[in-house]
Amino acid sequence: MAQPIPIHKHSPLKASCHQCSLSNLCLPLAIEENELDRLEDIVQQGRIFNRGEHIFDQSTPFRSCFAVKSGSVKTSIITESGEEQVTGFFMPGELVGLDSMSSSTYACTAKALERTSVCEFPVEKLEDLTGKLPELQHHMYHLMSQEIQNGHQLAMLLSKNTAEERIAALLLSLSSRFQRRRLSPTNFSLPMARNDIANFLGLAVETVSRVFTRFQNQGLIRARGREVELLDVEALQMVTRDSSRQGC
Amino acid sequence: MAQPIPIHKHSPLKASCHQCSLSNLCLPLAIEENELDRLEDIVQQGRIFNRGEHIFDQSTPFRSCFAVKSGSVKTSIITESGEEQVTGFFMPGELVGLDSMSSSTYACTAKALERTSVCEFPVEKLEDLTGKLPELQHHMYHLMSQEIQNGHQLAMLLSKNTAEERIAALLLSLSSRFQRRRLSPTNFSLPMARNDIANFLGLAVETVSRVFTRFQNQGLIRARGREVELLDVEALQMVTRDSSRQGC
DNA sequence: CGTCCGGATTGATCCATATCAAAGTTGTAC
DNA sequence: GTACAACTTTGATATGGATCAATCCGGACG
Numbered sequence: 013m014a015q016p017i018p019i020h021k022h023s024p025l026k027a028s029c030h031q032c033s034l035s036n037l038c039l040p041l042a043i044e045e046n047e048l049d050r051l052e053d054i055v056q057q058g059r060i061f062n063r064g065e066h067i068f069d070q071s072t073p074f075r076s077c078f079a080v081k082s083g084s085v086k087t088s089i090i091t092e093s094g095e096e097q098v099t100g101f102f103m104p105g106e107l108v109g110l111d112s113m114s115s116s117t118y119a120c121t122a123k124a125l126e127r128t129s130v131c132e133f134p135v136e137k138l139e140d141l142t143g144k145l146p147e148l149q150h151h152m153y154h155l156m157s158q159e160i161q162n163g164h165q166l167a168m169l170l171s172k173n174t175a176e177e178r179i180a181a182l183l184l185s186l187s188s189r190f191q192r193r194r195l196s197p198t199n200f201s202l203p204m205a206r207n208d209i210a211n212f213l214g215l216a217v218e219t220v221s222r223v224f225t226r227f228q229n230q231g232l233i234r235a236r237g238r239e240v241e242l243l244d245v246e247a248l249q250m251v252t253r254d255s256s257r258q259g260c
Numbered sequence: 261m262a263q264p265i266p267i268h269k270h271s272p273l274k275a276s277c278h279q280c281s282l283s284n285l286c287l288p289l290a291i292e293e294n295e296l297d298r299l300e301d302i303v304q305q306g307r308i309f310n311r312g313e314h315i316f317d318q319s320t321p322f323r324s325c326f327a328v329k330s331g332s333v334k335t336s337i338i339t340e341s342g343e344e345q346v347t348g349f350f351m352p353g354e355l356v357g358l359d360s361m362s363s364s365t366y367a368c369t370a371k372a373l374e375r376t377s378v379c380e381f382p383v384e385k386l387e388d389l390t391g392k393l394p395e396l397q398h399h400m401y402h403l404m405s406q407e408i409q410n411g412h413q414l415a416m417l418l419s420k421n422t423a424e425e426r427i428a429a430l431l432l433s434l435s436s437r438f439q440r441r442r443l444s445p446t447n448f449s450l451p452m453a454r455n456d457i458a459n460f461l462g463l464a465v466e467t468v469s470r471v472f473t474r475f476q477n478q479g480l481i482r483a484r485g486r487e488v489e490l491l492d493v494e495a496l497q498m499v500t501r502d503s504s505r506q507g508c
Numbered sequence: 509c510g511t512c513c514g515g516a517t518t519g520a521t522c523c524a525t526a527t528c529a530a531a532g533t534t535g536t537a538c
Numbered sequence: 539g540t541a542c543a544a545c546t547t548t549g550a551t552a553t554g555g556a557t558c559a560a561t562c563c564g565g566a567c568g
Binding site for chain 2: 093114157211
């Protein structure tokens with residue numbers, strides 16, 4: 013397990029919500045300086061996890077939500093039967109753990125896909141604070157509702173779309189999330205293994221692999237291991253939308 | 261569209277959160293009398309919709325969440341290509357519209373599956389109130405998080421389970437929701453058509469139909485149209501769990 | 509620099525479920 | 539009571555992706 017880096021009150025790190033380049037993605041507040049101060053009061057910043065380390069484990073006491081600062085996180089559920097179901101990938105600026113706010117234990121396990129730093133928000137303090145800052149409360153509702161919608165989107169992908177459509181959708185989702193961080197939307201490195209992609213999208217690894225090569229042969233992408241280049245974003249968008257083929 | 265029944269302040273209906281048999285399921289509050297009073301101040305009770313009527317429509321301005329009082333509700337998304345994806349079924353005591361709290365318009369359409377009465381919670385007022393009542397805020401987080409988990413559960417069902425497993429899971433889910441309302445968990449009437457079940461579970465109608473008859477032949481259920489009797493709940497639970505077959 | 513090992517790719521085959529097609533059934537409006 | 543429309547069931551066939559089985563690649567490590 014990872015060893016959190018202890019942060020003392022008034023440590024130099026404490027000021028960094030103000031400086032954090034992700035502050036507008038993570039838990040953005042009105043430009044009220046003191047609101048951001050109060051958020052900083054409750055957050056534990058800069059905890060680092062190495063690739064493969066667990067940020068939290070399913071069924072252990074639920075204490076905190078975590079904002080990804082850098083790196084990336086995979087969440088998954090382990091069923092009674094021992095199967096894994098990947099429930100999401102989280103990139104910098106995104107909040108992990110919202111699905112656990114209904115229970116006293118974590119509903120899933122969160123694992124760092126690479127060296128990853130996170131900010132920790134203890135739930136109790138967070139709830140106190142959202143009770144005082146309507147903007148922040150609103151934003152929490154926003155994030156949770158967004159996550160519900162993501163779930164529906166995924167359900168839709170899983171129940172109605174072909175392997176190609178699912179993978180195109182994932183690539184485009186990642187692309188736009190990189191773009192939001194002002195990184196290249198066409199040239200990035202997948203943080204997760206083919207296996208994780210397959211599991212997340214309800215496919216076999218082999219299928220994922222085949223679709224990648226098919227896309228490559230069609231000139232839609234270039235892929236070398238985890239390194240991916242989107243060569244024809246429009247065509248990829250067509251792929252996802254062409255579940256509407258029959259309508260035309 | 262349905263015509264809401266106008267409720268005047270201080271109408272006799274106003275007192276009914278106290279009396280409502282679902283108050284412990286819907287938005288339960290500490291036994292503080294005055295908290296329930298404040299909830300009553302913001303809720304519009306007793307709006308009735310007939311079968312097929314829309315409670316709200318995707319892409320129209322998001323104003324309110326709705327608690328189902330009686331009857332049942334189906335939510336679904338219509339994609340650009342015109343396909344429908346059923347995202348959920350809501351029974352009495354459950355709150356519809358949480359997935360829309362991130363946007364200014366409804367993320368889905370909610371349709372009454374039968375004659376249905378709902379209580380309306382205008383979001384603005386609801387957010388104000390949750391800011392003042394920590395218990396209520398906590399409960400909102402709870403409900404939303406629960407819905408995220410439901411989504412993951414569904415995604416899992418869709419990506420890993422066979423038609424039989426999906427349908428067994430749905431029947432058991434409905435069963436326990438009926439039980440929560442102190443109705444028979446083994447003898448109930450499905451509020452939705454086979455079509456909706458199929459769509460929700462990512463199956464073809466024909467498959468749903470076949471699985472129902474298969475279950476019937478195996479003596480697990482008796483089904484006559486929408487009337488269903490669960491004859492062997494344990495066996496149904498086995499069906500859902502037997503995705504763990506290979507482990508034994 | 510070779511060896512080893514987990515992950516990725518490629519190929520061949522099979523199966524669960526979609527799809528197509530056609531009756532049945534139920535409810536309900538006239 | 540009849541008849542239409544919507545829903546459901548049943549049967550025959552087709553197929554996308556799973557599964558099984560090698561092989562291949564890249565990086566860590568001796």
